[in-house]
Structure formats: structure tokens, C-alpha cells
Amino acid sequence: MPAVRGRLTPHAPLAPLVWFKAGGAAEWLFEPADADDLSDFLRALDPAVPVMALGLGSNLIVRDGGVPGVTIRLGKPFATVAPLDAVTLRCGGGASGILVSSTARDAGVAGLEFLRSIPGTVGGFVRMNGGAYGRETADVLVEAEVVLRSGERRTLAARDLGYSYRHSTLPDGAVVIAAIFRGDRGESAAIQAEMDRIAAAREASQPLRSKTGGSTFKNPDGHKAWALVDAAGCRGLRRGDAQVSEKHTNFLLNLGAATSADIEALGEDVRARVKAASGVELEWEIQRVGVASDHGEAA
16 A cells, blocks of 8 residues: 555444444545545555545445445545635535535525535535435535546536436546535525424434435436335335334334345345336435455345
8 A cells, every 4th residue: 555644544344434334344444634645645556446435424335245445534634614705615525514504504605504414425415416305416516626546636517527316427436525515695594494494304204313324215207215115015124134214215224233235135125126016116326335245245
């Protein structure tokens, strides 16, 4: 491995870092000291070594055999948010949705309240076009600063990211280190009221206090994924300690000792049942990474 100024850890367990609390280890976990440290590291790293960025691990299944290559986690140096003018914020790639929306509220910037409800970081929002409650990242992103797998730093306009529903064309191995979001002028009290409304709706409808991976399947055109899952009789369906949430059927849960293989296989059970019941083929929204263990199979 190239020399770094940050922290580079071999065989780092990833289960404690993801919401499901399951899965294997990273072959290497790199937490860069700053953007230059990240860029220098990637430039010197053998191009054949795979690279994956990890945010809060909220919409992720890490397979039990672990993740080969280098997993990059942006820590405190990248968890910053600062107003640029009356309606724009510069947000570090490691900043949470709560930090972004709260800073926007304090600055009187409306339109970013929906980020309060997405349990992830700016880097994940940009890559996956994260969204909720009728808005998505593509609606507010001006540009993103990324470090490519080659180590090159580049600024990409929102139009360059090929956004569609929960998808971008950001290259594999690229790491989002910052983004500029633009909202509208608003009153802090009204912004807080909207954030409170979103938080209450989320608390009422989602199993937030469970080991979960968030929204499991994308909504197919003309359908709600949760309704298709429910109609297929999957509410409460289990495989080992993996269960379809009874509160919100588009959430999978780890009841305690589920492996990632259990969770992923349960998701495939749900997809098969929905296809048989409705003819609709659900597409995973949760990202599944890594390799299967000797005792499990990857989908």
C-alpha cells in the first residue's frame, strides 16, 4: 500500500460501520487525512486494486466474505458544511443529511429539508441521486468535486452525472469529496417545521430503531415497492434472523444474528414472490458489495 497521512487499516471489520451490523471485513480500510491525502493515495495505488467508498453504511449489504481492495471512509475532515451565499452551501462528502439540512435551516436556505430524512452522507446522495418526500439530489445539486480512481480531482456539474431514479453515471472507484447544493431563501422557523414534519412521518412509518438497510427495492414505474411486497404476502417473512419489516414492507431487518447471506437471500425470496404474484420484477435499491463467504452464495 502507498504511504498515507491518514489511517490505513488491514482486515478492518465493516459490520460495526453498517446499519445491518452484518458482513465481513475490508481488505484495507483507508480514512484519508484530507483531499490531497486521498488523491495522492489513489494515484499511487495499483490500478488493478478495486476501490469502494463507504458512507454511513445505511443502504448497504456487505457480504460475509468481505470487500476486496480498499474501502475508503471519509471522516471528520470531510464532514463540513458552510454557506457560500444566500442560497448555496458547500458540503463535504462525509457530511450527513442531518448536518446539511440543519445548516441550511440556520442559514435560511429552504429546499434541502428532505435530506434530513435520508440516513447517509453527501457522497452517497450524489452517487445514488438520493431522495425522499418528492425531492432528490438532482433537484438541488449544482456541482460535485470528486477524486477519480486515477487520483485526478475533477469538478462535475450536475448535468454531467447522468442522473435518473436512484442512479448516476459517476465512474466506479470515484469518491465524492464535496458538493454544492442550491436551495431558495426561506424562514428558519418554516424550514424547521418542514423538517419536523418529515421526521415525524418517517418515525411513524419506518422501523428506524432496528438494524435495517433502509429502502430495499426501487419503486417500479407506476407502483410502490412496499405495496407489491405486501400484496405478495411477504410482510413479516423470515429467513433465519432476517425479516421483512411488519411496519414497512420495503425494509429488511436483522433481528439479531442474521448474516448478510440471510438478508440478501430474503431479499431474493421477496423478489421471486413479487414476480410470481404481480409479474413485476423488483430492482434492488440497497447496494450489495463484497464476496460471499465459504458458507453462503452471492445473488
